[in-house]
Each structure stands twice: as structure tokens, then as C-alpha cells.
Amino acid sequence: MAESSQLPYLLRATKGEVLDRPPVWMMRQAGRYMKSYRDLREKYPSFRERSENVDIAVEISLQPFHAFKPDGVILFSDILTPLPAIGIDFDIVESKGPIIDPPIRTQSQIDQLHPIEPEESLPFIREILQILKREVKNEAAILGFIGAPWTLAAYAIEGKSSKDYTFIKRMAFCEPEMLHQFLGKLADAIAVYARYQINSGAQVIQMFDSWAGQLSPQDYETFALPYQKRVVQQVKATHPNTPFILYINGSAGLLERMPQTGVDIVSLDWTVDIGEARQRLGKNIGIQGNIDPGVLFGSKEFIKSRILETIRKAGNQGHILNLGHGVLQKTPEENVEFFFKTAKEVSNLLAVTA
Structure with a gap:
């Protein structure tokens, strides 16, 4: 145990240690709710500049760490960041989100995509992670x-x-071979990108399949699960000890299928009771989550009660405390601070209320 105590606290939870409290971090840790982030956004309005400029991205990644001391610090970036490295350019427009123009809808476009070379096309990722x-x-x-x-x-x-995802679903149901080819190319590129992050300093990888919850269970098994598994298998082949977390928004109907991907931890949204999720997932899968981000608009007593309830149901092993999605815009910073403070003191609070 002496060796384990030298590890970051979050990594100890991923190894299944029994802990006095769960480690805690938040998805979308630096974002629209932090004044320090909004100030930087005014100065650097382009999201891609903020995420691809090493100094700015490091500063943003560390803002929540300096403010709240979470147990996890996540790289400030975007899930679309590796796409230009395979031949798909994008922009992120404030209040509109990602824009890909032209969209990928033909066989010739898919044929033109090329393997990813992250050392050449994404060197800023290595630098950011090494500095962090x-x-x-x-x-x-x-x-x-x-x-x-x-x-x-x-x-x-x-x-x-x-x-409603009509374009991709139309391709899935009318031209499935073309979509499978595209998904395969993406999976192989993403696996290379994940390994690049680990080699650069990432100690945990979280995979976001935000829109897989829009699929029926049978379509999830056809178009999402096999490619999640393909990514995980390739990463685990070279980095078997790096914990892998999978998050799907709206995943309550897919929980039993998610462990089939080979991930170590399933990150839950708030649409499922965390105790029931434990039972459905089985004892060999860790869990993360699953507090409704809206809770952070409540009173401090309400926030505390939700934290304690979640931890009691999740147990003291294999649980990472988190929200069920990212921090919402206009969330009071003092409530985020209170969330972290309470989470860190939870072993004492549980003893008092037992």
C-alpha cells in the first residue's frame, strides 16, 4: 500500500482500492461558468486558438486546479481536435458549436481521408500534457x-x-457499408490519438460518445459498440494499465452493453440511480458520476445532501465522484467550490450522519 499511496488519488480509485472518500473532478471543468475563463475568451475569441495554443490551453486546464484542487485535471481541448489530422477541417462558432463544412456524405470524401500522424499534426497536445x-x-x-x-x-x-441525426441515420440505414468504413477509419485514428495522449503524459483516458444515447439498443450494438471496442482494444494492446472511462449521454438503456467495450469505468449521467447502475454493470466495472449538473444551482445544504446520497449508494470502492454531464453555463462558482470542499470532507460528514 505504501507504493499505492504515492499515486494520484484518482488512480487509486481506478485500481479498486477501498478509500475514505471518492476522488472528485468535473467534466467541462474550465468553461463558461469560470470568470477567469470568460476573461480569456474575451481576449482569445477563437476556440481553436484557445485549445491549440500551448500556453493558453495550459492556463485554462489549470484554472480549476488552482481554484478548487480537484483530483483530476483534464486537458482543455475538444473531441473534434484530431479531425483535421485525418483530413476533416472544422470550426467552433460561439453559441452555435462545431461546424464542419462541407459535411462528410460521400464515398469519395471518405476515400480521401488519411491515417493520423499526431506527432506532425498535433504537436501542441504533447506539449500541453507534458506541461500539465x-x-x-x-x-x-x-x-x-x-x-x-x-x-x-x-x-x-x-x-x-x-x-434528430437524420443524415447519419439515413446513411446508417441506407448505406451502412459506407458508414462502417468511415467509423472504422475514425476508430483507428482515435486509437492512435489516445495512445499519443498517454505517451505525452495522460494517466487516464475518457472516451465521450455523447450521441450514442440517440441510438436504439440494436443500432448501438451495430454502429457504436463495435467501434468503441475497437478503440479500447488497440489502446489496451499497448497501454494495458491505463484506465479507460466511457461516457454516453442518455445511457440508461445501454448500461449492460457498455462493459462489452472493454473499458474499466462507466461514467453515468443522472437518468439512472447510481446504486441500480452498480447492480446492472456488475462488480468488475468502476463507476463515475452521476450528479445532475443542475444540483449546483441549489442551496449548499441541497448540494451536500446529493453528494452524500450519491456516495452512500455508490460505496467506497471503484467510484469517482463527478457530474452526470458538464458544468452548466452560469453555474455559481462558489457552489462549484462548495461541491469540491464537501466532497473532500465527505469521510467526516458520513461519520457524523451515520
Whole structure:
């Protein structure tokens, strides 16, 4: 145990240690709710400049760490960041989100995509992660992240965010061979990108398949799960000890299928009871989440009660405390601070309320 105690606290949870409290971090840690981030956004209005300029991205990644001391520090980037490296350019427009123009809808476009060479096309990722590792030391785990093939394909084929995903679903149901080819190319590129992040300093990888929850279970098994698994298998082949987290928004109907991907931890949204999720996933899968981000608009007593309830249900092993999605715009910073403070003191609070 002496050796384990030298590890960042979050990594100890991924190894299944029994802990006094769960490690805690938040998805979308630096974002619209932090004044320091908004100030930087005013100065550097282009998202890609903020995420691809090493100094700016490091500063943004560390803003929540300096403010709240979470147990995990996630790279400030976007799931679309590796797409230009395979031949798909994008922009992120304030208040509109990602734009891919022209969208990918033909065989010839898919044929023109090329393998990813991250050392050449994404050198800033290595620099950012290396600096974060040096700055954070062992005080927190460094998280890298990737988008899953289905979600990246959805953005590329729709050309933007969507409510009904008609273009990608039309391709899935009318031209499935073309979509499978595209998903395969994305999976292979994403696996290379994930390994590049680990080699650069990331100690945990989280895969976001934000839009896989829009699929029926049978279509998830056809168009999402096999490619999530393909990514995980390739990464685990070279980095078997790097913990892998999978997040799907709206995943309550897919929980039993998610462990088939080979991930170590399933990140839950708030649409499922965390205790029930434990039972459905099985004892060999860790869990992350699953507090509704809207809770952070509540009173401090309400926030505390939700934290304690979640931890009691999740147990003291294999649980990472997090929100069920990213921090919402206009979330009071003092409530985020209170969330972290309470989470860090939870072992004492549980003893008092037991």
C-alpha cells in the first residue's frame, strides 16, 4: 500500500482500492461558468486558438486546479481536435458549436481521408500534457480524452450539432457499408490519438460518445459498440494499465452493453440511480458520476445532501465522484467550490450522519 499511496488519488480509485472518500473532478471543468475563463475568451475569441495554443490551453486546464484542487485535471481541448489530422477541417462558432463544412456524405470524401500522424499534426497536445504533468505533479491525475467514432461521425456527417441525426441515420440505414468504413477509419485514428495522449503524459483516458444515447439498443450494438471496442482494444494492446472511462449521454438503456467495450469505468449521467447502475454493470466495472449538473444551482445544504446520497449508494470502492454531464453555463462558482470542499470532507460528514 505504501507504493499505492504515492499515486494520484484518482488512480487509486481506478485500481479498486477501498478509500475514505471518492476522488472528485468535473467534466467541462474550465468553461463558461469560470470568470477567469470568460476573461480569456474575451481576449482569445477563437476556440481553436484557445485549445491549440500551448500556453493558453495550459492556463485554462489549470484554472480549476488552482481554484478548487480537484483530483483530476483534464486537458482543455475538444473531441473534434484530431479531425483535421485525418483530413476533416472544422470550426467552433460561439453559441452555435462545431461546424464542419462541407459535411462528410460521400464515398469519395471518405476515400480521401488519411491515417493520423499526431506527432506532425498535433504537436501542441504533447506539449500541453507534458506541461500539465510537470505542474500538477502527483497532486491530481492527468486526464486525456477522445471522442468515440459514432459521435465524431455524427458531427462530420450532420455538419453541426443535431437534434434528430437524420443524415447519419439515413446513411446508417441506407448505406451502412459506407458508414462502417468511415467509423472504422475514425476508430483507428482515435486509437492512435489516445495512445499519443498517454505517451505525452495522460494517466487516464475518457472516451465521450455523447450521441450514442440517440441510438436504439440494436443500432448501438451495430454502429457504436463495435467501434468503441475497437478503440479500447488497440489502446489496451499497448497501454494495458491505463484506465479507460466511457461516457454516453442518455445511457440508461445501454448500461449492460457498455462493459462489452472493454473499458474499466462507466461514467453515468443522472437518468439512472447510481446504486441500480452498480447492480446492472456488475462488480468488475468502476463507476463515475452521476450528479445532475443542475444540483449546483441549489442551496449548499441541497448540494451536500446529493453528494452524500450519491456516495452512500455508490460505496467506497471503484467510484469517482463527478457530474452526470458538464458544468452548466452560469453555474455559481462558489457552489462549484462548495461541491469540491464537501466532497473532500465527505469521510467526516458520513461519520457524523451515520
